[in-house]
Amino acid sequence: MSDHPPPPDSRLSPAAARRLSEYLRFARALTSIDGTVSSVELAGAVGVSAAQVRRDLATLGHLGQRGVGYDAAGLVAALRRTLGVDRRWRAVLVGVGNLGRALLKYRGFADHGFEIVGLFDTAPATVGTTVEGLTVEPVSALAAAVGRLRAELGVLAVPADAAHAVAEAMAAAGLRGVMNFAPVRLRLPRGVSVVTVDLALQMEQLAFAVQFRDPTG
């Protein structure tokens, strides 16, 4: 599917990929007037050691020079390539309730190359309505629509009790990845990746930080 060479290490761990994503997030913000960003600055922003930053970025090739820092533009390009986000991704959104509507308005997706190209819902009252310029289709139309829309990813924003059935329909329709907001653990066929956004888990991390750790921002 990809028209560029694979990254240096295609078996990057999820934790390492997450760190690279965080370096990418801050690399632009931390760029100095001379166009460089240092491992110390990235370490401070992400909350890891500078040595960890240097180890992680060493896998991307020759980007930095001791005492000078990384060329920021080159670093951003290398991180985007390694993470596979140096291209646009077309996604459908299933579940056009409050959360779905909030996600549709979320600028961060488009800013990072993710385009919502289709809306689906099970509620008859919602199907046929237009939201943010897109007409909501029934979930039963998903299988036919995914190919027409050239969508690869799906965002699942339905209530927990509907999540399993809808996720299976998304996998059967040919989507390759599902971003799951339902507080359930999805089991999908091999070949379909899932990232679950577990809001309760993130709230627990906040409670932990408040109670036991120095606040780090």
Added chain:
Amino acid sequence: MSDHPPPPDSRLSPAAARRLSEYLRFARALTSIDGTVSSVELAGAVGVSAAQVRRDLATLGHLGQRGVGYDAAGLVAALRRTLGVDRRWRAVLVGVGNLGRALLKYRGFADHGFEIVGLFDTAPATVGTTVEGLTVEPVSALAAAVGRLRAELGVLAVPADAAHAVAEAMAAAGLRGVMNFAPVRLRLPRGVSVVTVDLALQMEQLAFAVQFRDPTG
């Protein structure tokens, strides 16, 4: 503020705390008829090695026995104590738009001990309305309300351009932790912890998994 002894290692790293939270999430689901859960099962659910599980859980005390597994009830209690979630937390929600309303309906918060006890918004049309049984107050009332409501945490669900000013008001009002949904990096005074839910970053992790990794579910 806490009425129980500190955990064995109060300097647990954020990554380790996150793993403990994930073990906690799966410990109940994976409990066998005999009331035990194994490091191999937890490792499979969370996506780390069984050795990592055993190292992490060794810091919690004597919970497991080689070849038998962990006593699930004891493990859940120890994880909740270590993470500081063996108590209830009172939180306010600032920003009662689509995302805020979706978060209010999200059952996972209450299920994990987080109670939303107050709603705040800047929009005059929203202030004074009742949502999920709570009356929306103006953000200017936050400082007076936090003490009255005995709230410690805040959920920030306002648009990006309002996020900094509202977050500063939340810190000034005495909240100790902010869960930030705005796609901005907040800089708050020391003493206020922040967890940012970066949806674009999580979408990038999904794109990475789809493109380069074996799907793991």
